[in-house]
Amino acid sequence: MLDEQDFKKHADEALTSLHRALVGAADDYGFDVDFNAGALGIEFEDPPAKFVVSPNTPVRQIWVSALAKSYKLDWDVVENAFIHSESGDTLKELIEKVISKQLKEEVSL
């Protein structure tokens, strides 16, 4: 398992980069982004919904709640990224997918 410091560094980088990408796209697609106490929130008005992305240090995972589902991503040494093992998506790909589904239009970050 990744050691705690490494996990925190990777998680911080992944969330910061995701946050930057989301802020860039927020106005185009009409959703709100907040980054509070280490957790990233994505809020939609129509239809209303709130997705949350947060790191979980004890288990070295990033947890995503979206579309009434729980997604848990592990660090992949080969890909050098957080990967959702069931779909093989990276964090950014997963977020693109769930936002696209929510807004019913193709979203790219």
Add this chain to the structure above:
Amino acid sequence: MSPVRTDQEDLRRFGYAQELFRSMGGFSNFAISFSIISILTGAVTLYGYGLEMGGPLEMTLGWPLATLFTLTVAASMAELCSAYPTAGAMYHWAADLGGSGAGWLVAWLNIFGLIAAQAGINYSCAQFILPFLGMASTPRNLLLMFAFILITQGVLNHWGVRLVAILNDLSVTVHIAGVVILVAGLLFLAPKQPVNFLFQPINSNGRGFYAWAFVLGLLQAQWTYTGFDASAHMAEETEDPRRHAPWGIVLSVAVSGVVGYLLLISLTLAIRQIPGVLAAKDAEGNAIPAVIAILGTALGAKAGNAMAALASMAMWFCGLSCITSASRALFALARDEGTPWAHLLRAVNPRHGTPAPAIWSIVIASIAAMVWTKAVPIVTSLSTVALYLAYIIPVWLGLRARRARSAWPASAVWNLGRFGPAINAIAIAFAVFICFVLIMPPNELAGETLAGLLIALAILYAVAARNRYKGPKWSRHEVAVRESNV
């Protein structure tokens, strides 16, 4: 995957790493709760109370009645434990099913209840041990012996759960062998009352209304049946906890019920006359526990002494396991940042795999409680009522969630099937009733202490915890998942 790896994967779903040392099998998980229930301790310290209130019928009818109803509480808890096999136990069940405030309240009721139970039992243990060493029972000696007992238990808990498990397995043997020898001795060697003596409803403290005296006498059983949540607190240290921990909860009550019944019936049949047993005094004029008095007259003074020795051992095992259980409850709350100095209290000793700071906090809190209050009854009166509240609040929240079609019962491998709601309802009604009886005179001190604790907790929550403590992370994630789509 090895079984322990599977258990670790299961724990990861709750967002926790395997920090505690997982090595307990099903028997040891049962043994820890069985040691805390401790029928030998309960029989020796509480038999006189039950006999005084309800006479022989209290044993013959009261004990099995209380056992059956307690089993509904245990079975309801077992099902929740199977769905949430974490060290937090009732705290986590309540937090997920009722929100962070409910979880926080249950956690502290549980922790204070266990500290109180443990302080009470270890104080009794000190009272029993001093005469064996030929020391006078002065307040100073009692306190020193009490602290010494606690430190031995703290050191063993610190060194490892394996050691505690071995001692608990031994404790089961001591309890069962002890009861078998006593029962055999009483049935074969002592003069016996005719069987119809067992059905006599006799109140010996002047209560006009026998039915109420009988109900008050049920507390003999209820004070004994506490602490079986230990099996749930050991979930992160037990192999296949979704099966073993629930069985530990239920079987510890069931086996204590059967073995305890044998003991109580044999003791009751050996009574020469009830007033003599209740008024027994030693050479210096100190009251003798009823059970020791019965054994003394039935089998001789040596049998009485042997019983006292057996009871002191049982009490020590009970105190040892209470610390194990309480430390896991405190550790689990600290891990979720629900206590002051959480980052210190949540630490796990890497060499032994035990929550060492939590263990020593419980030891120090117990000694401090005794030194400051100097009032054993205040401390001990709290334990059963606080624990039963901590047991039943999550059961009630679980039943409420079940009615709202929550998914939690689906994840309980050990479950009550379609009887779940009915058993939950009986358990809740019984626990509410017993909590009421627990604070009625002559035990109003328990009610006053509980009221004080609840007020203190409410103030603490409003002032300090509400804004800082948000509940376990995994539970908040589950809430976020439910609310992520409308």
